[in-house]
Amino acid sequence: MAYLRDCWYPAAWFDEVDEAPFARTLLDEPIVIFRAPDGAAVALADRCCHRSLPLSMGRVEGGELQCGYHGLTFDRTGACTAVPGQSNIPPGAGVRAYPVIERWGWIWLWMGEPSGADPAEVPDFHWLDDPAWVGGTGRLHLAANYQNIIDNLTDHTHLQFVHQRTLGSSDVSDATVESKRIGDDLQIERWLINQPPPPLYAGSGGMSGNVDRWMNCRLSPAANFVLDIGCAPTGTGAPQGDRNRGIELKSLHVLSPENVGSTHYFWGFVRNFATKDTALTAQIDAEAKATFEEDVVVLEAQQRVIDESSGASTIDRQADAPPLLARRIMRDLIDRERRAS
Amino acid sequence: MAYLRDCWYPAAWFDEVDEAPFARTLLDEPIVIFRAPDGAAVALADRCCHRSLPLSMGRVEGGELQCGYHGLTFDRTGACTAVPGQSNIPPGAGVRAYPVIERWGWIWLWMGEPSGADPAEVPDFHWLDDPAWVGGTGRLHLAANYQNIIDNLTDHTHLQFVHQRTLGSSDVSDATVESKRIGDDLQIERWLINQPPPPLYAGSGGMSGNVDRWMNCRLSPAANFVLDIGCAPTGTGAPQGDRNRGIELKSLHVLSPENVGSTHYFWGFVRNFATKDTALTAQIDAEAKATFEEDVVVLEAQQRVIDESSGASTIDRQADAPPLLARRIMRDLIDRERRAS
């Protein structure tokens, strides 16, 4: 399967990785991650170049990873630094090293040519780091292709069918939707103007009168999805860009394909109001997890049918415009990478 | 794999299906079955034409099936009647509908071109409906190709090896066997003339003197098998067709291939004597199930070997004439269908 490679993918949360080797597969590539003595995360191909043992079965000593079979040792660049029993290093010895950035709580790996890795291209998820924002985070492993998950994220019309029990019959479906391509991003804007606030906004959010509500999505390649939701009292200028009087939530979703049929799904759900209310945090977190479980059931069933009926035709609806645009952007970017290489 | 398609296959017993969507695969095709408000069973392809979710994960409302992902709705003809969020139906929206007949306790589906579906072609299993006949019924799911099960049904010589513990050393093996093709049916006749009755016939059957016994099989396409057994006092004309003084049992077996290596097996075992004797019914039922379990072990082991040794040669015996004839008829019918299409 073709993946977009010249971009950063999160491989793990900070606290999943310590000095012990940790195995995770991204884009069909088994990778071993560990922390060097200076605390920096190191990511290498998880296969010894000698006899193919997973390096994640080895051990880290002095910031280098020693294979658990014959002791070949690799530094953080993937270079082989020692072959026990001989003084020279055989030509070709070494494993691929992946550029690593740790940011916003995630260990990001650059899956393309290392020379192209630019730390400035790590997508912005600063809300996960900013004390003005509080909430929960998590990780899922889904037996579903990442593109089908993007379909799910970029099309809110599934809410009333998949999430009847959790999100209920949302009035979101009445909102005006506008989706457009901005560079390589997909932007979807939905506004409800001059409406009574829903319970969360009226209660914890302290909104007593009518509000202007927004539910905006931004998808950046490969699969960085920010759902920006909130409201402000009507007439305070939110639609024009002034959110000073508003309250906001960010529902953050980042996907790292494991392989064609499975995906690592990293998420956070944070807000900038009622930030001391730990009961509210726990409640939102529980609701988010219940909602995810409903999506998981659907996405994994869909994947099984797709696997068994490959090539069967499908039809599209008008509401598929945003996910279809997301797929077109992804195809464009993968094609661009192919032509460049 | 090539299946015979222009025929009725049972998909389920009446009581397996109610208004909730029910999933079953026949001839490699996932199918969803449910009952409309008028009680009629409806059978549709179990894959939404939009994003491939199994429709059996959806819900039935007003006799229509609504997909559990985005709410596309299908009527009993498979036509798409609603796409939430838009007023028109996209061209090509719809799923395959299977002609359905409910008869003899089974929900039969026509797996060929719907225009060819003729209710008159549903095979006769009226004994399951007729109060003059009593007995037990059941369903098995076997990890075995249906044709190997037909081999098993049409060749009684396995009884003394597979069913030693249950059916014992049957005197059936001494019976005269005659098998012939009648149209597209296979008819196998076995008679034992002027013999003492076996215990069941002498006891519950009330046969005190010598009897003429018959054990006749009829296999009709695709896989409808009636074992017609019984006896009458010798000299009362049973061999000539007069069963007035006789007692009869019908062992009924119908197979619906799930895929090349697995089969839905529907059965009934009924009699027209000692019909009030519920203890006898329970005993015959228990014996039938024990016998089936012996066949399941053999048929599933055989399938595993066939899967692992594909193409390995086999030899035939004289006693294989009936099953070989059954296979030849099936090949003829499948070829005929191919040429016709």
Place this chain on the structure above:
Amino acid sequence: MAYLRDCWYPAAWFDEVDEAPFARTLLDEPIVIFRAPDGAAVALADRCCHRSLPLSMGRVEGGELQCGYHGLTFDRTGACTAVPGQSNIPPGAGVRAYPVIERWGWIWLWMGEPSGADPAEVPDFHWLDDPAWVGGTGRLHLAANYQNIIDNLTDHTHLQFVHQRTLGSSDVSDATVESKRIGDDLQIERWLINQPPPPLYAGSGGMSGNVDRWMNCRLSPAANFVLDIGCAPTGTGAPQGDRNRGIELKSLHVLSPENVGSTHYFWGFVRNFATKDTALTAQIDAEAKATFEEDVVVLEAQQRVIDESSGASTIDRQADAPPLLARRIMRDLIDRERRAS
């Protein structure tokens, strides 16, 4: 996968097989083994030539194996001797019989053309039969290709990485290693001259002064591996071939490929000193099993990576010379068989 076929492979320990049919797969071939009334082991292809049921589901009567489906019966040559219901035997009826030799506790099968089977070619493992030698034996089923296990056996440099906890930091790695091809065998010799004896040799072995130690391997086709270890007081001529004053252990390993990714592994570990010391036997046995478990973890993980990364390149070390020589010999022998056939 190509295997060396013209050789004897152990299929089972004596005590695994009695008169009941016993199933085991060697070189991708399912085989059924049983004992005839005279006690001789018989090995036949485990698939009835009639309808493919595993013959291991049948029963042995009078030294012949009767299929559990229709009763076809096979003698120890694989010839079909009875087809119930008919007096003649159909042409082609019969199954492959494998030449069998029972020796050293193992049931050996000749996997090539039967005419080539020479009992004199059964490898020598007389230590398992000789009361002067005592110790433990066992069998493992590994999800690993046999050639990778031979790599493991013929390269001692993995000891300090895989067996740190069990064998400890062995001084063996300092030994002089010499490997060479002798006919179709691989011989690896390692000597430590005039050294203090390790604890086992000093204690149970009764060696008080310095010793000359040897650790020699011999690999004979296909996969018969003898590790010959021991020591003698320095100056008593062991390096020149006189072991009269020495003590010896034999670590015996024989592999029978099940298929490309799994192997039956038969082993024995015996010694010719302190033979009455049952506590020592139990201790050595427990250590051997703990050591095997460490190898199993590595070999099965390696196999999984190889399966998932087929074709990925590898590099070799100087210490790989013996296993590479073992692989070259195996390739030569398989090529030779191919040309001959």
